[in-house]
Amino acid sequence: MYTTEIKHIGVFTSGGDSPGMNAALYAIAKTAEAKGIKVTGIRKGYEGLIDGDFTTLKSHDLQKKVQRGGTMLKTARSKRFMEPEGRNKALQTLLTNNIDALIAIGGDGTFRGLLAFSELCNLPFIGIPGTIDNDISGTDYTLGFDSAVNTAIENIDKIRDTAESHNRVFIVEVMGRDSGYIAIHSGLSTGADAILIPESGKDFIYLLDKVKGYNSEDAFLILVSEGDEIGAELVASKIREINANIDLRIARLGHVQRGGNPSAFDRVLGIRMGVEAVERILSGAKNKMVGFLNNQLNLTPFDEVIKQHQVKEELQELLKLFSK
Incomplete structure (x- = not known):
């Protein structure tokens, strides 16, 4: 059951780049187009969100970049967004450009930013875990790991x-x-x-x-x-x-x-997470991250995502065994 309110989705990549981000962007654009939803790319993460550095995303163009590492939307860390003034300006940019929902691909800092932004803004946000460190709660694998x-x-x-x-x-x-x-x-x-x-x-x-x-x-x-x-x-x-x-x-x-071309696993994971992000946001989900847990896609609230990650007990035992 889809909501009829969302007609325009913005998407950006933030923090450190990770292989598979372009595959996720392709899937987001492809799914949005199939449902008649406009999708706009925001360049350079939160910095572009503040400054209105936007670009049109077309699935046909992104299809040619699935095999490439990095992110075609560029990425950056934003000190300005950490301050209330920066977040207020970002909100005004969204409203001015009639963006109804936001999808962000990034790591721990990205989700902390989304959580802070959600306290100011009532628009629906969905996150995709994109970081090579695999240090995000709510998913067994992050994009790029x-x-x-x-x-x-x-x-x-x-x-x-x-x-x-x-x-x-x-x-x-x-x-x-x-x-x-x-x-x-x-x-x-x-x-x-x-x-x-x-x-x-x-x-x-x-x-x-x-x-x-x-x-x-x-x-x-x-x-x-x-x-x-x-x-x-x-x-x-x-x-x-x-x-x-x-x-x-x-x-x-x-x-x-x-750097380098994403593995087959990360390409498919990016595509699956990208499709799921659009599907979920159109179904009314907000302020949650799409994760891959126990071989299934799932949603985790942002306040759970930013909790300190723990190395799985099984891996700790393997580490102990092979280190002695």
Whole structure:
């Protein structure tokens, strides 16, 4: 049962870019067109929402960008939107352009912004979780996470080749400001000897125990999430204290994890979430995020989404098992 009030949907991408955002934009435009709804793209996230930086979205054009990483709408973080004055200006921009509903694709900061905006604005908002960190509550997978892990694995496999050739210890730093999901998934998938994540306090102790017995006959691979409280440099210094003869290198994968073509999983996930976002907003849903939980699409209220994420117990047990 669709509402008849919504005739114009605005959509934007916000925060860090993630592979699969363009697929979601394509699905949103395609679904809106099929239902006779106008859809407008808002460039540069909340900044574009404040300034009225709009562009027309056509599914035919977006169809050609499904395979591309990044976001064709551009993205930015907005300090202005954090202030009431910025949010009031954004609301006036929506009203002036007769936008009846808003779909936002982004991470934790995006949803905090939507929650604050919903207290000021009565228009329906729907969110899609787009972040490589996979640190959003209410979904098993965020858009871009699978692609980022595959990119990390491809690079870590190459690092292992050279590490094996020289019997070196390699510390590989992957992204994950507050979340160890990329480190866990890429570390387990590449047979890492140690995985250090922000959510665990014992992983460093396991690492030091292992390093004491390192005989330099094989490569030794350590995965460190960038948000880990120890940090790659400190890990390296502690290892050298234990064994000064270890041949050690640090490799930071950095923003390469955000770029590149999205995986098949992220393309389909983006399309499914994009369609669901339009369907739900036309059915009267508001202030909720479309997630993928237990192999099904679902909705989670924004105030639940922004709660601190937790690493699943099963993954914690795997981490403990393979780190010892």
